Amino acid sequence: MTPVVTHEWSLSTTAAKALQNELVKKLVFTDLPLESIQWVAGADVAFHHDEAFAAVILLHFPELECVQECYARVRVRFPYVPGFLSFREGEVLLKAFAQLEHTPDVILFDGHGIAHPRRLGLAAHLGVLLDSPTIGCAKSRLVGSYILPALEKGATSNLMDQNEVIGKVVRTRTNVRPLFISPGHRMSLTSAVKISLACTSRYRLPEPTRQADRRVAEYKRIALAQQE
Secondary structure, eight states: OOOSSOOOSSOOHHHHHHHHHHHGGGOOOOOOOGGGOSEEEEEEEEEETTEEEEEEEEEETTTTEEEEEEEEEEEOOSOOOTTOTHHHHHHHHHHHHTTOSSOOSEEEESSOSSOSTTSOOHHHHHHHHHTOOEEEEESSOSSOBOOOOOSSTTOEEEEEETTEEEEEEEOSSTTSOOEEEEEOSSOOHHHHHHHHHHTOOSSSSOHHHHHHHHHHHHHHHHHHHHTO
């Protein structure tokens, strides 16, 4: 996958905020039917000091069988600042996405889509750069208020910010803590929830991001052990 929009990653927070405010104007929200999906990818990043490690896992849908694993490692050029996570993770993720043999029909990120103070979380940011349908599947809230949904799998409640629905709080397993699902780019909120649930089996996390989370941790462990 090759980005259709590019920018520098070593920016001041002022320049990064201005860029977010420009990129958010490019977001498109549209339904993505389940029957149109053949390839789904999951992406996650791990850190060690000033290094970032990325894993992008490609799965065949709907059976969710892994067909390719892509990894990358870079030195981080942006400090940790809440609301700017995509500037720490984006560069290394794009290096991993560049290795994919098939273009995914949808990408799930361990992060937020529009459930972000400036409506441009990791999934939205990378969605615009790649011009690809993306979903944010976050384990915790960044912004907004909500009421916990019912306890059964599939129950949802609105994630609200300034009288705007910016995502859904979704039970992906019965009696298990919910996830915070929000659309990124070329994705509607309704489709984001349906696809996330369709990608979830026995675990809390959707299979694409669950596998990416496990494999990036292992990739980091092996990479660091080899340099000792």
